[in-house]
Amino acid sequence: MEIRYYRYFVTLAEELHFGRAAERLHIAQPALSMQIQALEKMLGGRLLERTKRSVSLTEAGKVFLDQAREVLSQEERAVSTTKRAIRGELGCLRIGYSGNAAYSGVLGDALRKFRTEHPHVEVQLLELNPLAQLREIEKRGLHMGFLTTLSIEIPKTIETRVLASWPMVLALPRDHRLAAKKRISLDMVKKEPFIVYANEEEFGSASMIHYIAGFEPVVSYQAANVMLMVALVGADMGVAMVPASLMGESIQSKVVYRQLSGISAKMDCTIAYRRFEKEPVVQLFIQSLLSLSD
Numbered sequence: 001m002e003i004r005y006y007r008y009f010v011t012l013a014e015e016l017h018f019g020r021a022a023e024r025l026h027i028a029q030p031a032l033s034m035q036i037q038a039l040e041k042m043l044g045g046r047l048l049e050r051t052k053r054s055v056s057l058t059e060a061g062k063v064f065l066d067q068a069r070e071v072l073s074q075e076e077r078a079v080s081t082t083k084r085a086i087r088g089e090l091g092c093l094r095i096g097y098s099g100n101a102a103y104s105g106v107l108g109d110a111l112r113k114f115r116t117e118h119p120h121v122e123v124q125l126l127e128l129n130p131l132a133q134l135r136e137i138e139k140r141g142l143h144m145g146f147l148t149t150l151s152i153e154i155p156k157t158i159e160t161r162v163l164a165s166w167p168m169v170l171a172l173p174r175d176h177r178l179a180a181k182k183r184i185s186l187d188m189v190k191k192e193p194f195i196v197y198a199n200e201e202e203f204g205s206a207s208m209i210h211y212i213a214g215f216e217p218v219v220s221y222q223a224a225n226v227m228l229m230v231a232l233v234g235a236d237m238g239v240a241m242v243p244a245s246l247m248g249e250s251i252q253s254k255v256v257y258r259q260l261s262g263i264s265a266k267m268d269c270t271i272a273y274r275r276f277e278k279e280p281v282v283q284l285f286i287q288s289l290l291s292l293s294d
Helices: 003-015 018-025 029-043 059-086 099-103 106-117 130-138 205-213 226-234 280-293
Strands: 048-050 055-057 091-097 121-127 144-147 158-173 183-185 193-197 218-223 240-243 255-261 266-274
Touching (some): 003 018, 003 029, 003 059, 018 029, 055 059, 091 099, 091 130, 099 144, 106 121, 106 144, 106 280, 130 144, 130 158, 130 266, 144 280, 158 226, 158 280, 205 240, 226 240, 226 255, 240 266, 266 280
Parallel strands (some): 183 255, 193 218
Antiparallel strands (some): 048 055, 158 266
16 A cells, blocks of 8 residues: 555645645546545455535544554654765674774773764674774775775775874883883894784784894784784883884883884874775764764
8 A cells, every 4th residue: 555545644644624624635526536445445344434514524534544554653753864865874894893993992082072072873793803994994894994004005986084093112021131122123132032913914023023023023912803912012022113102001010111223114004095085974983983073
């Protein structure tokens, strides 16, 4: 049954007058009368009692009125919900992130702001290394990712925006022989045992150190995340090259951070998403994110 029949009947039932109902509906009175007759024929019985002076609902008409109002209410909700989804105010947002984005606070700040502005959008988070995030974004497994672009190539199909960056520092045990120095040169640490970020991909912390420092480190341990790297440094298992965003993190005050000389590269936190992305919910998140720095 077409939705217009419900609307015609509800309006007539509220007015109980064909002339006033037709005026509200912006149609001619004879046309309204014909539509109501067609509705009754469709249902197989009378919905209205008509006299020259009055119009009233039959018992069947009262039942149909309740149902018609519910149908119209559902239609209104469907239209409203769909419009909100088109505007990006509803839906599901799938976001990848790497450890630096989480521990630096960039990811948390972005999510907090977006959730305040758009509380009805579901956000799903998945921790992945940068290359895995890029692949998932390309094949639409993720809408976007928070990652570092340090030493990796960004596909032409992906747009990026740098949100923050930090110089690289050396994390070392508090009683390490180099801990007393304020600045450490690369030559001092070339033979030190390094704790690196474990990565089964072709891109890993060891090769990253080679990229930014020019030497392949002696790897003592591989850690699943950057906080475990710091914990292992605190356990005197080696040293680690980490972004300065972690300098406030220590394990029972057993870790110190020292500046590195000879390194200009910085660890960035970058948002990546498909170029020419048209999903409204993604556009809303990007707008919310970029306004953090305004």
